Amino acid sequence: QDIENKTAMVYQATASAPVNIACIKYWGKRDTKLILPTNSSLSVTLSQDHLRSTTTSRADPSFSKDRLWLNGKEEEIVAPGRLATCIAELKKLRKELVEDKDESAPKVIADSILPLFALLKMIIQLSTVPVHIASFNNFPTAAGLASSASGFAALVSSLAALYALPCSPSTLSLIARQGSGSACRSLFGGYVAWEQGVLDDGSDSLAVEVAPRSHWPEMHALICVVSDDKKGTSSTSGMQRTVQTSELLQHRIKHVVPKRMKEIEAAIKAKDFDAFAKVTMADSNQFHAVALDTEPPIFYMNDVSRSIIALIVEYNRVAIEKTGKRKAAYTYDAGPNAVIYTLQENVKEIVELIVKYFPQKDGFKDPFQLFAGGSVGEGRVVEGFNEAVAKKFEVGAVKGLIHTNVGDGPRVLGAEEALLGPDGLPK
Numbered sequence: 001q002d003i004e005n006k007t008a009m010v011y012q013a014t015a016s017a018p019v020n021i022a023c024i025k026y027w028g029k030r031d032t033k034l035i036l037p038t039n040s041s042l043s044v045t046l047s048q049d050h051l052r053s054t055t056t057s058r059a060d061p062s063f064s065k066d067r068l069w070l071n072g073k074e075e076e077i078v079a080p081g082r083l084a085t086c087i088a089e090l091k092k093l094r095k096e097l098v099e100d101k102d103e104s105a106p107k108v109i110a111d112s113i114l115p116l117f118a119l120l121k122m123i124i125q126l127s128t129v130p131v132h133i134a135s136f137n138n139f140p141t142a143a144g145l146a147s148s149a150s151g152f153a154a155l156v157s158s159l160a161a162l163y164a165l166p167c168s169p170s171t172l173s174l175i176a177r178q179g180s181g182s183a184c185r186s187l188f189g190g191y192v193a194w195e196q197g198v199l200d201d202g203s204d205s206l207a208v209e210v211a212p213r214s215h216w217p218e219m220h221a222l223i224c225v226v227s228d229d230k231k232g233t234s235s236t237s238g239m240q241r242t243v244q245t246s247e248l249l250q251h252r253i254k255h256v257v258p259k260r261m262k263e264i265e266a267a268i269k270a271k272d273f274d275a276f277a278k279v280t281m282a283d284s285n286q287f288h289a290v291a292l293d294t295e296p297p298i299f300y301m302n303d304v305s306r307s308i309i310a311l312i313v314e315y316n317r318v319a320i321e322k323t324g325k326r327k328a329a330y331t332y333d334a335g336p337n338a339v340i341y342t343l344q345e346n347v348k349e350i351v352e353l354i355v356k357y358f359p360q361k362d363g364f365k366d367p368f369q370l371f372a373g374g375s376v377g378e379g380r381v382v383e384g385f386n387e388a389v390a391k392k393f394e395v396g397a398v399k400g401l402i403h404t405n406v407g408d409g410p411r412v413l414g415a416e417e418a419l420l421g422p423d424g425l426p427k
């Protein structure tokens with residue numbers, strides 16, 4: 001939105017974007033510069049009411065260069081790095097799709113660059129003006145939650161709003177992908193596939209909506225934030241080592257993922273949670289198997305992660321005995337945190353189960369009021385549950401539980417949410 005300023009128009013826009021957690025994992029690039037994957041992937045977008053990145057972008061001819069602040073700290077924009085690429089691609093779209101097409105597109109009045117003609121004003125195109133970008137994640141980086149996906153999606157969404165780009169989310173996903181692969185999936189809400197594509201220029205490697213949030217709004221997620229002191233292997237370097245050394249990855253790419261993409265899309269369309277859970281857990285397991293098959297091997301899960309798997313497996317065993325169907329699905333990214341997908345009706349039971357084995361110091365922040373009027377207490381297990389499948393851990397092994405649900409795609413926000421002050425610096 002353009003907001004009126006005493007002297008001139010201010011070209012500024014603010015947008016927020018969601019986190020997504022993959023059910024079919026992206027792991028491996030066939031092109032590291034364009035970020036083209038070796039297989040397609042699929043994720044659920046999580047609600048921005050709980051987890052989000054917010055970004056404000058402003059174009060101003062008085063700025064000397066493009067600058068970016070992440071959580072208040074300035075980050076270097078180095079060409080041809082990922083940030084510089086995304087910003088350059090969006091400026092290019094502004095020029096090609098707006099300025100070259102429409103002579104009346106808003107332009108910027110700037111002071112002359114020649115000191116002698118200081119009083120002369122120049123009229124220049126917005127795409128040539130430097131931008132300041134401020135981005136903020138409402139969840140602590142220390143929580144170990146991937147912030148690059150929501151971060152790049154918010155950056156692309158705010159610049160797209162600033163430049164009034166007439167682009168679909170899929171087109172914008174082509175740019176977010178070049179910031180961080182998984183970011184392309186955060187351009188949509190609901191259930192999202194990243195189609196790997198076959199072209200060398202990457203123009204068909206983009207995100208598409210499999211189903212909107214409203215199709216299956218009962219999908220909830222419980223994130224178990226697992227304490228982790230050691231610095232792990234980053235996704236970017238880890239996945240390239242897997243590409244270079246794992247034979248199992250080649251089998252996964254050719255024979256496993258194509259079949260699973262079809263299965264999970266069918267499960268989502270039919271709202272078949274049992275099938276969704278089966279494929280999601282199998283794919284998390286295989287992703288961690290290819291990490292282990294890497295030379296030298298990569299371990300992302302720890303004892304706490306594995307115990308949570310044991311609890312969910314036992315919880316599902318009891319459910320299958322009673323109803324023939326699974327009720328929960330675990331999945332793990334490149335770290336020890338568990339994300340448990342389940343339908344709304346089961347969340348309370350699962351919170352009580354996790355809390356029984358992983359006592360919480362600060363209680364459970366209960367955004368959906370599951371325990372309204374009472375507290376989560378000591379936790380408990382469902383009838384028929386074999387308590388011996390895991391040992392009880394100390395307080396702090398799981399340092400937090402975040403309850404959220406499937407959510408919508410990026411949002412353009414009002415000027416009151418802006419992260420840049422009148423001076424063009426972070427507030």
Ligand code: DP6
Binds near residue numbers: 027180181334
């Ligand atoms: C395990 O998207 O963080 O979360 O493209 O190098 O930035 P880059 O990697 P990134 O990798 C995410 C890997 C994953 C699986 C997934 O989200 O699909």
